Amino acid sequence: MSTHQHRIAKIDVHLVSSPVAAGFADATRTVETIGFTVVRITTDQGLEGFGLTYHEVGGEATRSLILHNIAPRIVGRDPLDTEVLWEELFHYLRGVGRKGLTYCALSAVDLALWDLKGKIIGLPLYRLLGGGKTRLPVYASGGWTSYGDDQLVDEMVGMVGEGYSHIKFKVGVDNAQNLTRDLARVSKVREAVGPDIRLLIDANNCWDAGTAIKFADRAKEFDIYLFEEPVLADDIPGLARVRRGTSIPLATGEHEYTKYGARDLILGEAADIIQLDGARAGGMTEMLKIGALTQAWNLKFAPHAMEHMHMHIVSVMPNALFLERLRIFEDVSNKIVRNAPLPKDGFIEIPTGPGHGLELDMDFIAEFDETKVTGRP
Ligand SMILES: [Mg+2]
Incomplete structure (x- = not known):
């Protein structure tokens, strides 16, 4: 367990997609792309947590919302304050959508904060x-x-x-x-x-x-x-x-x-x-x-x-x-x-490591990142 209080220092968002060549369809639509939005939050002490959401459509919008709107509000804050940050972001974002992409963005950020919480405390989330x-x-x-x-x-x-x-x-x-x-x-x-x-x-x-x-x-x-x-x-x-x-x-x-x-x-x-x-x-x-x-x-x-x-x-x-x-x-x-x-x-x-217990493959993510841009607020 880290003894010094961590502060959120940086947020990166990667969009990783793969086209669905077979054109899978369910009863009401065809799936053209499977896209994962990977959100990495790093603290001032270099600890990193990540969360995921996905975007068959709208990945760029989710990414933009996280980098341009959410990130400036949470940089400098304590990543353990998940409840406080969620409530603040809920009120900040509620005018632009109480369902849909707004919540995909908030979800990935919150999941990254929980990963960090586990890593700071040194326990798997369960x-x-x-x-x-x-x-x-x-x-x-x-x-x-x-x-x-x-x-x-x-x-x-x-x-x-x-x-x-x-x-x-x-x-x-x-x-x-x-x-x-x-x-x-x-x-x-x-x-x-x-x-x-x-x-x-x-x-x-x-x-x-x-x-x-x-x-x-x-x-x-x-x-x-x-x-x-x-x-x-x-x-x-x-x-x-x-x-x-x-x-x-x-x-x-x-x-x-x-x-x-x-x-x-x-x-x-x-x-x-x-x-x-x-x-x-x-x-x-x-x-x-x-x-x-x-x-x-x-x-x-x-x-x-x-x-x-x-x-x-x-x-x-x-x-x-x-x-x-x-x-x-x-x-x-x-x-x-x-x-x-x-x-x-x-x-x-369940993996036994702290937080989600998962390790990102940054070589794969960097290679397939649609944006090839590392965002900083
Ligand atoms: Mg279903």
Whole structure:
């Protein structure tokens, strides 16, 4: 533990992208780029913490907001003041967006401050937060609607072959106009993987409540563990209607932000499993509160994607189900982090180093940085 008080001295932001050549599509859009925003915060004593968010679109805007607006307000401040800084930034930024890119920027900064906090104190975050599991369940997530049926089944069988017991794929094929084919695909996957694998289904906002309930009625026989984003994320009454209309547990939250967004989902009775994403929803500071809200309502907590940023909160939150490993992110996320823990038999071991316990690969990041500019406030 460092004895002298640290001060934030410098913030760097790197945008690292890789084009998605295969043109993966879910029910409502095509993914063209996977981009990670890497935020490094260095103290006056040379200690560095990092946080991540991601940008399929808008990376430059996130970077600009961090370098030109957030950085000048936090340079010179104590990085341990995560609560104070979050609250200040919340009020500073709230006029330009209480959801979206503003919160992607704030999240990455907050996650970097928490990494620093762990490094200053000399503990991995899960220990700093009170201790928890060190071996975390993780599910594999892919199964794009742009896949042919055989390609879908092959990918799912491959995941099971790698030891995953929980696998997720997408429905809403043919512009969300072909329930019969969606159900046939669910049936084919179930048949291929056998009865013991837990199937998670993601509709990516594509249906209205009536269609989603009709799908759920017919999909129930395939023993679905979780049904995600069946209707537009903003249609909280619609989510509530689907939830009342099916016995399949409903999941949502990857498009929601802050504790206020979580509150609205919870009070709207919109889901059984809350999936806010700490790299977008407000960082570790906010995810601790979101997690606590889900616990108070006896709901499950399962953060969306970004497993390396979510390991520690999933470790300590008693109602957390698992991490999500998005296959489409793997290539970039494994290269950004030098010691990225890899899933084995459907579990990830939390690294034992301080903070996130992760080490950036600055050679890779520098080579692929879109901006090639080191920002200083
Ligand atoms: Mg999803």
